[in-house]
Amino acid sequence: MQVPKALREEYETFLRESGHDSQDPQALLMDLASFSMEVYLKEISWLSDFIGRIERAGEQAA
Numbered sequence: 447m448q449v450p451k452a453l454r455e456e457y458e459t460f461l462r463e464s465g466h467d468s469q470d471p472q473a474l475l476m477d478l479a480s481f482s483m484e485v486y487l488k489e490i491s492w493l494s495d496f497i498g499r500i501e502r503a504g505e506q507a508a
Contacts, residue, residue: 447472450503457496464489471497 447470449457461467466489468474475493478486 447497447500450500452503453496453500460492460496471500 449469449471457471466474468477471493475490475497478490478493483490
């Protein structure tokens with residue numbers, strides 16, 4: 447999944463603050479979900495919301 451330019455800075459901030467480096471938010475969400483959900487609950491919640499916003503932005507652009 448590509449992060450739209452309008453949301454790129456927000457995603458880069460998330461990556462810096464969380465210590466992750468995946469450029470694909472969907473892949474990162476799946477990786478984190480495969481580990482203990484309690485450990486990454488904050489990141490999983492943020493990524494789920496962020497991916498929804500990416501999808502809505504794509505629908506609005508179409």
